[in-house]
Amino acid sequence: MASPSRRALVTELDRFDGLLEVGCGDRLGVASDLADRGRDVIAIDVAVDGDDGADEWDDRADGADGSADERSAPDGSLRVRHGDVVALADTADPSSALGVGSEDGTGIDAVYARRLPAELQRPALELATRLDAACLFTTLGFEEPVVPVERRSRPGTTLYVARSVTDRSP
Template sequence: MASPSRRALVAALDRFDRLLEIGCGDRLGVARDLVARGHDVVAVDVAVDGEHGVDRTADAGSLRVRHGDVVALADATDPASALGVGRGPGTGIDAVYARRLPAELQRPTVDLATRLEAACLFTTLGFEEPVVPVRRRSLPDTTLYVARTDTTRAP
């Protein structure tokens, strides 16, 4: 059974159709929950390899897990192409999110979201304060930091 914080995070992300999870590691619970709700999720991590690199399609949405470095993606000439997502209506990324995002990856994550014209939301390791400007949203058992809101949906 999912924790209250995981359920609350999935509910907070539910308004976005296409999402990018940064630093997924082998914890794909939030991504899988979003896919089960009909969302398309690309999840990246520097430690992903082997079977985690395959595409998975569920009845409702899709999950693509890829090897990727948020710093390199933020600096890429075309981050959307590097992620294998298109541009234009009905394509691309609506929101970039991360769970337990360490301080040193917060700025590149926000930079990547900005380049993708996507919202950016994250939780921290708990003992760290955000190092980027954010709005705080209290969720059960955690705080969700909103570093960037998109322009097409209400925050």
Template sequence: MTSPSRRALVTELDRFDRLLEVGCGDRLGVASDLADRGRDVVAIDVAVDDDPGGVTDEPAGENRSADEGEAAADGSLRVRRGDVVALADAADPSSTLASGNADGTGIDAVYARRLPAELQRPTVDLAARLEAACLFTTLGFEEPIVPVERRSIPGMTLYVARDR
């Protein structure tokens, strides 16, 4: 069963065609739901796999939590090892991410769930370099350390650091 807050977040992000989720861990529910709605999603985390060789594409179905459901049919979901700090500092972050995007045309929005304070600035910087919107939630007990607009959606506050 999908929580009301997850449904609200998916609805909010559904206006974007190509998305990057930062710090996905093993919680791929939002990314999976977006892919099921026909969106192209790249989800990154430093702990996606144990391969120290860098960024790798992996089939979405094998990376989902047991409660995440069937593989995406309409859109695409690529789960990759990636570090938002390194991507924000990369010479060309869009080319690094393009290979993980179905059509290679870039990212419309960067989003994160439960984004810790120390990763907020690099996430916003990466979104700016990609000319993408940037939306996130925090761990709950932390306030954003970057300038944001607050949006109340069922079950949570969504912080918008960049809008398009």
């Protein structure tokens, strides 16, 4: 059974079609739930297994067999990749680095994170800005946001909205 905070995040993020979760670690519950709802999700973390020395933005495994962790859901998908939000925010073309954009008709509508530490809040917001995407996150609980935010109280959690964009879902 999903926690109240997980359900609240999924409900809040469900209005976006293309999502990027930064700092996913091994907690893919929200990303998985969103993919199951038909959303296209990319989840990145520096600790994703399968680092074979190739380009940092190639699909990476987080499974034991070394294959790329990509699965389809009813009209949705989840891709887990090795990646660093700080480096991605500084890359020349973050959309291309993520493999999304106008060529394939997909894009990132929201960048989000669960338990985002203070030192990654500015890079996450910068990345969202460069992608023209919303930026939403929860904190570790004991830290206050270090970027300007709108606070939204949800069951079991406080969601911080650092950047809003017009809802692009159909």
